[in-house]
Amino acid sequence: MNHSPSTIPLTMQAVRLHGAGVENIQVDTLPVPEPNANQVLARVDAAGVCTSILKLVEQGSAHTFINGWDLVKHPVILGDEGCVTVVQAGKNVASRYPVGRRYATQPAVAHPPINHRERYRNGGQGMEKVAIGYTLPGHLAEYMLVTEEAIAAECLLPLPSDDIPFFAGALCEPFSCVISAQDRHIHIQQESPTAPRVPRLGLLRGGVTVIIGAGPMGRMHAAAALRFSPRHLIVMDILAERLGWIRENLSEKARSAGTELHTVLSAEGPDLIKKVSNGHGADDIIAAVGLRKVQQESQQWLAKGGVLNLFGGLKRGEHLIELDTLRVHYDEIRLCGSSGGSPADVAEALRMVAAGEFDPGKHLDMVGSLDQFAKALELIKTQTVEGKIVLYPQIRPTDLERVNAWTRRDEAGFIEARRKA
Known part of the structure; x- marks a missing residue:
C-alpha cells in the first residue's frame, strides 16, 4: 500500500x-x-x-x-x-x-x-x-x-x-503489555553465600515458567517467555485446541532456546509442575486469564522465591483474593501485576x-x-x-x-x- x-x-x-x-x-x-x-x-x-x-x-x-x-x-x-x-x-x-x-x-x-x-x-x-x-x-x-x-x-x-x-x-x-509484564518479575540472586544480593528483572533463566491460559495474550506470553530460556515452559489451558497452537508454533523456537516445552490441560497442571521441578514448584507463573480461582490457587504452585504475575484482571466486586502470608514470609514468594x-x-x-x-x-x-x-x-x-x-x-x-x-x-x-x- x-x-x-x-x-x-x-x-x-x-x-x-x-x-x-x-x-x-x-x-x-x-x-x-x-x-x-x-x-x-x-x-x-x-x-x-x-x-x-x-x-x-x-x-x-x-x-x-x-x-x-x-x-x-x-x-x-x-x-x-x-x-x-x-x-x-x-x-x-x-x-x-x-x-x-x-x-x-x-x-x-x-x-x-x-x-x-x-x-x-x-x-x-x-x-x-x-x-x-x-x-x-x-x-x-x-x-x-x-x-x-x-x-x-x-x-x-x-x-x-x-x-x-x-x-x-x-x-x-x-x-x-507482555514485555512490560514479564519485566515486573524480580528474582534476587547471589553468586555465593557471601556475595551480595543482586536483583534481576525478568523471568528466571534456567527456571520453570508457567503460563496459565493459551488465549491471544497467553500465546504472546509463551512466545516472549522463550527470551529468557527457561529450563521448562509449561502452558496450561482448559481447551486442547489452544494447546495445539502452542505446540505447532513454539516447539521449534523452544528447542532453539534450550527449553523443554510442555502443554497440559489445566486440571493436570499442578502435578506437572511438581514433576518437572522435583517438587520445588514454579519460579515464574503468569496468570493470563482473569479468574479469581486461578489467582488464588496458583500461589501454592510457586517455588521458594517464585513470582506470580496477576496479568488477567478481575471484575470489580470479584477482585479480592486471599493471600497466604506464611508463603510470603517463609518462602519469600512475590505477587506482581501490570496494566499496559x-x-x-x-x-x-x-x-x-x-x-x-x-x-x-x-x-x-x-x-x-x-x-x-x-x-x-x-x-x-x-x-x-x-x-x-x-x-x-x-x-x-x-x-x-x-x-x-x-x-x-x-x-x-x-x-x-x-x-x-
Whole structure:
C-alpha cells in the first residue's frame, strides 16, 4: 500500500461508545478533526480489537480511565491498538511528526489530562494517566486526532522499517503489555553465600515458567517467555485446541532456546509442575486469564522465591483474593501485576518484529472492516476466536475472514482489493 497520504476527506466513520453496554456502541459519521498547533491528525491503517474494550463497555463512566466522563453527552471513539500514518501536523509539532511517517501507538498515556478536564470527576484532580481509545480519540476510526497528552508522553513510536506491515504495528501494543509484564518479575540472586544480593528483572533463566491460559495474550506470553530460556515452559489451558497452537508454533523456537516445552490441560497442571521441578514448584507463573480461582490457587504452585504475575484482571466486586502470608514470609514468594506498557515497551516490540524475533502474523486470527467491530467484540466475549482480530478502517465493508500466518503481502493484497473508492 502507498504510504503517502491522500486527500483528507471532510467526514469519517468512527466506532463510538455512547454509554455503558454493547447496545450503546455505534458506528457514527463524524467530521474529520482539524489538529491545532500542538496536535497531529493520523490516518488509521489498522486497528486491533482488544479484550480491554469489553471492560470499558461494561463499566462505562465508572471505568478508571473514563473517571466520570459522561459518555451520553460526550461519546468516545474506541480502540486502543493501532498503526497510523501522519497526514497533518500542527505547526509546533510538524518537525517531529512528518507527514507520511508511520507509527505504532502506546495507548496508556502517562500524563494528566490537558483537554476537557471539566468532563472528569473532580475536574481530573489526581489523574496521572489518560488513554487512547478511552477519553482520548481511539483507533477504531478512519482518522485519529493525536492530542497534546499523547504527544507529551511520547506515545507515537515510529516503525523502524518499511517492511513492517500495518497489522504488525497494531499488534505491537498487546505484545508491549507482555514485555512490560514479564519485566515486573524480580528474582534476587547471589553468586555465593557471601556475595551480595543482586536483583534481576525478568523471568528466571534456567527456571520453570508457567503460563496459565493459551488465549491471544497467553500465546504472546509463551512466545516472549522463550527470551529468557527457561529450563521448562509449561502452558496450561482448559481447551486442547489452544494447546495445539502452542505446540505447532513454539516447539521449534523452544528447542532453539534450550527449553523443554510442555502443554497440559489445566486440571493436570499442578502435578506437572511438581514433576518437572522435583517438587520445588514454579519460579515464574503468569496468570493470563482473569479468574479469581486461578489467582488464588496458583500461589501454592510457586517455588521458594517464585513470582506470580496477576496479568488477567478481575471484575470489580470479584477482585479480592486471599493471600497466604506464611508463603510470603517463609518462602519469600512475590505477587506482581501490570496494566499496559510504556512507549519503551512498544519500541522494544517493534525492534523484535523488525529483527524477526516476534512474528505477529502467527497471532492474528481474523481480519475485516470497521463495520465488523460489534461482531468482533462478540467473538472475543464468547471466546470463539483463538487469536487477535484486526480491522482495516480504510477498506469498504468486508466480513470478518479467518487468516493463518498473515504476512505483509497478504495484507497488501487484502487492502488493495477492498480499498474504498
